Amino acid sequence: MGILKSRKTIVLATLTAVALASPAAAQDLSPITNLFTTIGTALTGTLGRAAGLVALAGVGFAFLAGRMNWAVAGSILIGLVIIFGAATILAGL
Numbered sequence: 001m002g003i004l005k006s007r008k009t010i011v012l013a014t015l016t017a018v019a020l021a022s023p024a025a026a027q028d029l030s031p032i033t034n035l036f037t038t039i040g041t042a043l044t045g046t047l048g049r050a051a052g053l054v055a056l057a058g059v060g061f062a063f064l065a066g067r068m069n070w071a072v073a074g075s076i077l078i079g080l081v082i083i084f085g086a087a088t089i090l091a092g093l
Contacts, residue, residue, distance in 0.1 A: 043083055052080050 062068035
C-alpha cells in the first residue's frame with residue numbers, strides 16, 4: 001500500500017508542476033541564436049570573404065603551376081557560391 005501511495009504522490013506532484021508552469025519557465029535560446037548569428041556573420045562577412053579570396057588565389061596558383069585538379073577547383077567554387085549565396089537561397093525558400 002505504501003508504494004501505491006508514493007506513486008500517487010509523485011503523479012500528483014508532477015501534474016501540479018505541469019499545471020503551474022508558465023511560459024516564463026521555458027528555456028531561453030538567445031545564447032544559441034547569438035552563437036549561430038556570430039558564425040553566419042563571420043562566414044559571410046569580411047573574414048569569410050578574405051578566406052574565400054585566399055582559397056581562390058590558391059586555386060589560381062595551382063592552375064599556374066599545372067597542379068590543379070578540375071574536381072577540386074569546382075568544389076571550391078561551388079562551396080564559395082553556397083556560402084555567400086546562403087542568405088539568398090534561404091530567403092527564397
